[in-house]
Amino acid sequence: MTGIVIVRADESWPAQFEKIAGAVSHLLGETAQRIDHIGSTSVPGLAAKDILDMQVTVGTEPELDDVVERMVAADWEVRPPRRDHPVPGLPADDVQWVKRLVVEPMYRRRVNLHVRVAGRANQRYALLFRDYLRSHPETAAAYGEFKRRAAALPIESVGDYADLKDPVCDLIYLPAEEWAARTDWTP
Template structure:
């Protein structure tokens, strides 16, 4: 599938809510938080037309229950994806970057569903990255331009797209960490 960056769509927040409601109902207390993450969660930011959702869980001790609950909603568990990109300069102990990853089946609204453990750096990374871009239009526009150019030069090469985008995100996170410290950033309420 070709990578295409489209202008921000006002429908993305309400589409997230339509996705999150059945997840909340099905997961119950397994989900500590359900959040809209990624570029579609940043007002005005161009993005791929894919809703990224992060479900935060207490631990992966209940992995079978989590997988069964999410798959019962029709999601496909990609078992080979067990963790996130390990950013330079952060705690890169691989077990602290574990996750479960799910997609919606072909023909349904495209969703990337990430299940991460509360307190792990990858859980915080997604939320801080989102909040920083929401608060910093210059950083958001620079990120948008990187994504547009990557899609232009590598529309059919997802590996190349992410090989460049991931380190760019790490650079943005360096600024986000300074911003978080200055502003005493804390996690807000869960989105769903």
């Protein structure tokens, strides 16, 4: 078993994000075009693992490794994967899914820091997915229930849990694209 625990939404998650984003911004300076709170902890009322997901957006692929080097120098740890899963209907080109992932220094608040290049499919995906769930609380509630049930399954690893969630997230994302077109959504 993985020990994945899904908890009720915590109203302090946004404030926790702001504090950590400030520290990350200080470390990265202008290399970070933007730092966003993404994932389930960024959606009010959504049950989640108590791990903050953050996205640092950079301008070029070489800057991905620059961010990693700076974060490692500050005791953050590099983790796999080095790319996101391709989403049906979006560009299949591997370059659209490249990312870096670093996690918090030992004994600090749990954070997954995803580093992606501006304008690529995976960078947009994280922001649109978040904004769609924020605008569709019923969909967010259904997704939360799926995550609770998935976490209760005898899954071998966190990676297996993520692999199980990916197609469900894609099922949410595809209508999010239609919603974005209708509402003139911009990240």
